[in-house]
Structure formats: structure tokens, C-alpha cells
Amino acid sequence: MWxxxxxxxxxxxxxxRHFAVNDTRWCALAILLALGLSSCAFLLPLSWLHYLGLAxxxxxxxxxxxxxRLRGLLVIFTSQLAITSLLYxxxxxxxxxxxxxxxxxxxxxAMIPGWWLSVACSPQRIGEVLSFCLPHKWAFVLxxxxxxxxxxxxxxxxxxxxQVMRGANIRLKSLWRPKHWxxxxxxxxxxxxxxxxxxxxxxxxxxxxxQFGRHPKPTHWPY
Amino acid sequence: MALxxxxxxxFNFQTAAQPLFEDLNLTIAPGECHLIHGYTGCGKSTxxxxxxxxxxxxxxxxxxxxxxxxxxxxxxxxxxxxxxxxLGAEVAFALENLGVASHEMLLQVRSALRRVGLxxxxxxxxxxxxxxxxxxxMIAAQLVLEPDLLLLDEPWAQLDDQGVQxxxxxxxxxRQQGVALLIVEHxxxxxxxxVTHRWxxxxxxxxxLSAQEVDTSPEQVCWRESPCWPxxxxxxxxxxxxxxxxxxxKLFDAESLLLFPGEIAALVGDNGCGKSTxxxSLAGIxxxxxxxxxxxxxxxxxxxxxxxxxxxxxxxxxxxLFENTVIEEMQFSLKRYGLPLDxxxxxxxxxxxxxxxxxxxxTLSYGQQHLIALASLACLRPKLLLLDDPFAGLDxxxxxxxxxxxxxxxRQGTALVIASHRPIAALPVDRLxxxxxxxLETLSASPQAYxxxx
Numbered sequence: 001m002w003x004x005x006x007x008x009x010x011x012x013x014x015x016x017r018h019f020a021v022n023d024t025r026w027c028a029l030a031i032l033l034a035l036g037l038s039s040c041a042f043l044l045p046l047s048w049l050h051y052l053g054l055a056x057x058x059x060x061x062x063x064x065x066x067x068x069r070l071r072g073l074l075v076i077f078t079s080q081l082a083i084t085s086l087l088y089x090x091x092x093x094x095x096x097x098x099x100x101x102x103x104x105x106x107x108x109x110a111m112i113p114g115w116w117l118s119v120a121c122s123p124q125r126i127g128e129v130l131s132f133c134l135p136h137k138w139a140f141v142l143x144x145x146x147x148x149x150x151x152x153x154x155x156x157x158x159x160x161x162x163q164v165m166r167g168a169n170i171r172l173k174s175l176w177r178p179k180h181w182x183x184x185x186x187x188x189x190x191x192x193x194x195x196x197x198x199x200x201x202x203x204x205x206x207x208x209x210x211q212f213g214r215h216p217k218p219t220h221w222p223y
Numbered sequence: 224m225a226l227x228x229x230x231x232x233x234f235n236f237q238t239a240a241q242p243l244f245e246d247l248n249l250t251i252a253p254g255e256c257h258l259i260h261g262y263t264g265c266g267k268s269t270x271x272x273x274x275x276x277x278x279x280x281x282x283x284x285x286x287x288x289x290x291x292x293x294x295x296x297x298x299x300x301x302x303x304x305x306x307x308x309x310l311g312a313e314v315a316f317a318l319e320n321l322g323v324a325s326h327e328m329l330l331q332v333r334s335a336l337r338r339v340g341l342x343x344x345x346x347x348x349x350x351x352x353x354x355x356x357x358x359x360x361m362i363a364a365q366l367v368l369e370p371d372l373l374l375l376d377e378p379w380a381q382l383d384d385q386g387v388q389x390x391x392x393x394x395x396x397x398r399q400q401g402v403a404l405l406i407v408e409h410x411x412x413x414x415x416x417x418v419t420h421r422w423x424x425x426x427x428x429x430x431x432l433s434a435q436e437v438d439t440s441p442e443q444v445c446w447r448e449s450p451c452w453p454x455x456x457x458x459x460x461x462x463x464x465x466x467x468x469x470x471x472x473k474l475f476d477a478e479s480l481l482l483f484p485g486e487i488a489a490l491v492g493d494n495g496c497g498k499s500t501x502x503x504s505l506a507g508i509x510x511x512x513x514x515x516x517x518x519x520x521x522x523x524x525x526x527x528x529x530x531x532x533x534x535x536x537x538x539x540x541x542x543x544l545f546e547n548t549v550i551e552e553m554q555f556s557l558k559r560y561g562l563p564l565d566x567x568x569x570x571x572x573x574x575x576x577x578x579x580x581x582x583x584x585x586t587l588s589y590g591q592q593h594l595i596a597l598a599s600l601a602c603l604r605p606k607l608l609l610l611d612d613p614f615a616g617l618d619x620x621x622x623x624x625x626x627x628x629x630x631x632x633x634r635q636g637t638a639l640v641i642a643s644h645r646p647i648a649a650l651p652v653d654r655l656x657x658x659x660x661x662x663l664e665t666l667s668a669s670p671q672a673y674x675x676x677x
Contacts, residue, residue, distance in 0.1 A: 155542070159542055161526060161535075162535075165526070166559070167555070168555075186545060202298070206298070209295075218322055221319060
């Protein structure tokens, strides 16, 4: 019934994903790198964006190798591209469409370093680094936010599917019409917000019951 | 010497007509195991919060905790208590908060994991653990605090039979080490070798139950006495398939799957065996799997393809509630599919919930929300209704209401697939789809049930 020492327990799936950075100093460097690259996405002139794109491509390859999923980034990029292009076409015409595409690319390049950081560094190590410059409670909240991102994605997907099956006009082909956007907010984002509020309260209670906030200088799990 | 003593506790919610606790008393000593039963919404979880000192509303009475005594808790859903991504970091969280030196943590973390029988690498991602293992991990995360009293909120509803056995073994060992236990639970027959005191929380008080008063009969399959004769074309039809996620180990093989209008199929199996994945595949919403070759209404399932003919009740169905009133919630789908709105009113009457029609669904109890979420799908009268663990956390009263509703739908011709950890004794079924050892075994009350018609 029990897993024996040194033997994989029955039912434990082999985990493909592992964190490459689990050292505090390397993690601090990774955070600085991610911050720097994300800032560059907005600050660099157009002629330098190719180099930044190349750096981001390397991050994408390494993140994918470490088990990160590209689907979320892809969905955000394509939906943003579609909406922004449409707005540029309607407001400014075809000649200014490239500006819209560049703006979307810049946003994507600002997001990729954050995605890579969440894949490459263990959240508790990020929390440890953040606690050097932020109050411990803030660092914990930021780390917890990183931790619940996959859960948030799953909840969003499930609530969306529930409401589509209940007949809500929120499928992609319906969302081309702005009159259905309100329904998306009302029957997906509103229940999601309620779930998030519940979850954050439960997590706060769970942390408090495990002595969170009791010691003025908490320590960190070193492995 | 008492570890914890509650004396003359009075408490009520502002909106409630009657007090939740009225002159409630409880004393727990080291090494005792108290099991508290009670119907949905009677205040079991509130009692745990009161014991832990985290009840936010004011209450009257006395709560005494022995000097230096520590309390640990595992909530109803251990997933919401997990704060880290790896096994070792999760257990060490409490030690971090106590300022224990990093080099001293390893020994204590390993010791706690050994006590709950988890001999797994410390950097194992929590996402790869089964629910039973997560439950034991949560206990280990409490054990590093050396608790004198461990509180457990409805473990039986969450865990499959193996998970319950594993948990019982851990709890027996902890009790022998002097740790007191308090378990709140609907099911009366569980942990019977472990319990020293048994209570029924009723009318605001704890009433002692003797072992003779307890229903310990195990849950068994209940076949429908007059089985539904297969009529019309199969709603679900497959000549065999393998359910597996891409690039991962398979969940199970199935030789054949058939379901006809009006039939009820129970899909039974342990945590993580693939029940929810199969239901989502039948609804056409499961990502990351190859097409299974299962036909639903003669077509490959796809999100939105079948409109009001197919409905799926997910786990924690209260997530789907968003309208301002119960009646608006129930009429949402009827409006979208152009069906008669008076079906909602009629169904509320049938369920005895007419008085709730103008209430906000968010102010209802857990059981009522569950029932409204199901009713909002049932009033569509779908041809196929898939339900993922619809009885989890519900007492006999709400279970009976849901069973009556499902039987009525079956009589109207709705085919039903109901997934759960173990058979539901109160619900008569025509087919049993049991997942075990990587296979889906199909059983039925009558041999005719296997023939393909139409």
C-alpha cells in the first residue's frame, strides 16, 4: 500500500517538468534578466527589436525544453493580434496596421520573460528573493499568485465550457459581435471572480493556520 | 486532562431563523477520536472553525484550549490548503513560518512524511500526487507542528476506498502516539475501528450515538428492478477505445460502451482513474487526448454540437451560478435554447424549493446550490445528462432529492451517466461501468442491455 523507500509510490505520475534554477543567487539573476528583457520590449527602438526577438526565442526554446506550455501564450497572442488589428483597421485604416502588429509583438515580448521565469525558477525560490526587497507577506502573496496561475487557467476553461453547454452566446464565432461580450463578462468572469475570492480566502486561512506571519524573520526551505 | 473544552456554545448566522449551536458542549482528551455526523449545513465545518479560533462572526460560550496545545486541520478539499509546488516545500512551510533554521528542516520534514507513509522524493511535484496522497501530505504538513489535536473535515467524500484505508492506517498510528482526532463526516460506517466517541450534530447540540445506532453497511450497486428496455438508437456507442493523454501513460482500455435513452449508467472508479476525463470526452471538451471513436447521438462529440440535448454537471457545480436570483439562474439556459420558461417554476415546485425562487443563488447553502445547479440543467430535459460526482458532500436528504430528480428524468427518456468513487446505494442503475486496473468493465442488470438497436 505504501511506497517503499527509494521506490516510486503507486499512482505517482512521473513529473516531466522540473525547475532549472533552484539557487537563490541564480534566481535573483533570472528575475533581473526577466525584468530587463520585459522592460526592453517597450523601451527599445524598432531597429533593435529583432535582437530582443532572438533573445525571447531562446527563452521560449529553453522554457519548452523544461516542460513549459506555449498554448497559453499562443492564445493570448492570437486573440490580441486579432482584436488589435481589427481596431487599427477600423480606426486608422490599412496603412497603420503594421503599427498595431508591432504593438502586439512588444506586449508578447514583455510577457515571454515572465513566462520563462515561472517555468525555470521554483516559486519558493522566487519568493525567497522577493522577500529580500519586499515585506515577507507581499513576497508570499506574489509567489502564491504565480502558483495559482495554472489553477486559474483551468477554472476559466471549465467555467467557460459549462456556460457554453448551458447555451451562453460566448463561443468564438459569437464573440465577433460586441453585443455578446457582456455575456462573457457576466457568465464567465463574474463566477471566476467569485471563485478567486473564495480561493484567496481559503489560502489565507490555510497559511494562517500553519503559523504564517508568526515569526518576524521566517526562514526558507533550502531544497 | 482535557485538551479542548467547548462549554455552552451559542451561535447563529444573521440570516438564519434558528441558532446553529445552542448550548453545545464538547470535551476532547489526548488519544481520543471523536466522529461527528450531521446533515448538510448543520454546522459541522463551522464547529471546526470555532475550535480553531477562526470563526469570524461573534459567538457565546467558552472555548478552552490546554496550555501549549496545538491544533492542526485538513479541510474538506485539501487542494485549497496546498500552498507550494513540491512535496518537501509544502511540509516545510510551517517550519519556515516558525523561523526554524534551514539545515534543521530536512530531518523534521522527512520524519513527518514517514509518519504518514509517504516515501517519495522531496522534490516530487504535488500535481503528480493522487488525492489520497495529497490528503496524507496535508496531514504531514500539520505534523511538523506536532499537533495535539488533528481536525479532519469530511475525508470520506473526497477519497476513494483505498485512500480511506490508507488514511485510517495513518490515523490509527497517530492516535496510538497520543494525538487526539476530531473527524466530521456524513457517512456513518467509516473509521469504525478508530472512533472512541460518536456524535450526531442536530438541533444545535451534540447528541451521543451508540455503535448500534450507526449504519455501517457498505455502499453497494443497486440495480433497477424493472430495467429500462433499450429503445431507439444508442445515445452513446463505442466498439472499444483506449483513454490516454498524449505523451502520457494510458488511463484505461474499454471494449464496448453502449447507452440507450432512459438508461442510467454508474461510472465507478478510484480517484484519478479517468472518470472525469471520460465524461468530458463524451461532452467533447477534454483537451490533450486523441479522438476516442465514441459516438454520441451518432456523431463525434464536440463542444456546443448537441445544444440542449447534452448537459454536463461538473464537480463543484456551484461554479456555474452567476445570476441574481434562483429563478433567473434556472431560466438562463431555457431562454438561450428557446424552451418554455415555466419549466423552471414547475421544477422548483417539484423539488420543494419554490420559496427560494427570488433568493440569490450565492446566499444558499452548499446542498441548495448543488441542487439548483443540477435543476438548471435538468429543466432543459436533455437527451443525455453527464454528472461528475453529483452526491459529493451531500447528506441523505439532498441525495434523496437528487435521486428522485434523476429517476424522473430517466422516465422522461434522458440517458444518464453518473460518475462517483463508489456505487450510490440510493440510486438504482441499469448499467455499471467500473474502472479498475487500467480496464473499464461493463456490467448490466439485464443481458438484453448489450444488444445494439437501430
